[in-house]
Amino acid sequence: MASTYILGTRYTITGKEHLPLGSAVILVANHQSMYDILPIIWRLRALHPKFVSKASLGKGIPSVSYNLRHGGSVLIHRNDPRQAVAAIGGLGAYIEKYKRCAVIFPEGTRSRDGKPKDFQTTGLKMLMRKAPSALLLPVTINESWKMVQWGQFPLGIGNHIKIQIHPALVQNGDLDAQITVLENTIKAAIIL
Numbered sequence: 001m002a003s004t005y006i007l008g009t010r011y012t013i014t015g016k017e018h019l020p021l022g023s024a025v026i027l028v029a030n031h032q033s034m035y036d037i038l039p040i041i042w043r044l045r046a047l048h049p050k051f052v053s054k055a056s057l058g059k060g061i062p063s064v065s066y067n068l069r070h071g072g073s074v075l076i077h078r079n080d081p082r083q084a085v086a087a088i089g090g091l092g093a094y095i096e097k098y099k100r101c102a103v104i105f106p107e108g109t110r111s112r113d114g115k116p117k118d119f120q121t122t123g124l125k126m127l128m129r130k131a132p133s134a135l136l137l138p139v140t141i142n143e144s145w146k147m148v149q150w151g152q153f154p155l156g157i158g159n160h161i162k163i164q165i166h167p168a169l170v171q172n173g174d175l176d177a178q179i180t181v182l183e184n185t186i187k188a189a190i191i192l
Contacts, residue, residue, distance in 0.1 A: 009035075011163070032141055035144040039161065051074075074088060085122065091130075106120055125175050169182070
């Protein structure tokens, strides 16, 4: 994160009082760029976040790839649903046992212009089934897409990335209804 300060990037995180420490957590967020991940890793480190990530990020990115492969995160192949669901299920069992945090971006891919996409629910449902005691933590990310609006070069200058943590929800067994609540909560706070 500190390297982005050179570009005048600022980070604001609100709602830290909603962080559920000491329990399993499924952090559900919209996804705008790779710069969503940095503040989650660093500023929410008390949750011990583990990511559901596409397999291609598991190699070729110094430090990031190593941490994804060896830090407890799971790498999924989008074109192999069976492998993806099994890997996400394993992550769910891990966070349930060790009281960690699984981070999932249910849109499936980044929004290039900040406009949210519909949630793909299969992976999220698997996490919820495998970690039934996990609290559901909706998080809205705003303005990080502006960092890469022209690609990786030049990066955006003077961006203000805002992360809003909403109150956690206790799972009640009605997966579809709770996913709808999560999606509506996250999308309602997106600034367009």
